[in-house]
Amino acid sequence: MSADEHDNNDSEDQGLPDSGHHLSEEEVERALASFEAEFNEGQNQADQPVGHTESGVADEAGLDSGPADESSVEPDEADGVAADFDQELEGLIGNRAKAAVMVTRLASAELLAAFCQISDISAWCIQAREGAVAVLRNLDGDGPEAAIRDLTTVVSGLSAILAVNRADKLEVTLWISGQSGQTLAPPILFAATADFVEDLMIGTTTVDRLRQDGAAIFDSGEYNREKAMGIIASHTRFGAGGSTRQGRVE
Incomplete structure (x- = not known):
């Protein structure tokens, strides 16, 4: 190999351009x-x-390069997910009911909402031809039983049926004067009530969905005692066992 060829190879090995001269x-x-x-x-x-x-x-x-903004973690959202999980777990083991309704023969859901208010019961009351239905908010422990006990105690002579879904087991019981009575088979209740009662109990619909579908729903939480008593008076002015054009009390 000549000296020129040797120099050219060295230039290529070093990554230097071959300029054509040494x-x-x-x-x-x-x-x-x-x-x-x-x-x-x-x-x-x-x-x-x-x-x-x-x-x-x-x-x-x-x-x-400073510390990350803690608000970006969105703790409220994380807390909401944790709360939903806890509620679902309580529902699975039966410590919290999945759904609970009080079925009455009252013709007015507004009247039922007023009765719930004076009985310190938080519920959505839904109008139905077969009788107004109260969907209970407090599902913890024996909350549903305490609610119907208070309702049938405060409103003398009012009977109602409590339906509770705990751990996917439906329990239906008749209550009167603050005392539980006869238990009923769920199909008997569903056959005598509006279709949405069964849907609520098995979880195929919600109060919000019923409202979107046009159901008349009254929230007991929107009333104070004075307003509730006014509603009761307007429905019962002809006697506690009588009826008006708007509803009746049985």
């Missing part, structure tokens, strides 16, 4: 000096502390 010793020294300077600079950056390097990268990217 490099002088001065040019080689300058190239080596430049390479050594770049190498030393890279070595110095590698020797810097990791925290400093990461900070530099963050600064170059325009990012704030």
Whole structure:
């Protein structure tokens, strides 16, 4: 191999362009000096502390290297998911009912909502031709039983049926004067009540969905005692056992 070919191969191995002439010793020294300077600079950056390097990268990217904003974690949403999980778990083991309704023979859901208010019961009361139905909010423990006990105690002579779904087991009981009585088979109740009662109990519909479908729904929580007593008076002005054009009390 000639000297020219040897020089050309050395030029290619070093990644230097083949300019067609030999490099002088001065040019080689300058190239080596430049390479050594770049190498030393890279070595110095590698020797810097990791925290400093990461900070530099963050600064170059325009990012704030301070502590993350805790609000970005959205704790309210996380708490909501945890609460839903806890409620679902309580429902599965029976400590919390999945659904509970009080079925009455009252012709007015507004009147039932007023009765619930003076009995300290939180419920949505739904109008139905077969009789007004109260959907209970308090599903913890014996909350449903306490609610119907209070209702049938405060409203003298009022009888009602309590239907409760606990751990996917339906229980239907007749209540009167604050006392539980005869138990009924769920199909008997469903055959004598509006279709939405069964749908609510098995979880195929909700109060919100019924409202969207046009059902007349009254919230006992929207009444104070004075308003509730006014509603009761308007429905019972002809006697506690009588009826008006708007409803009746049995």
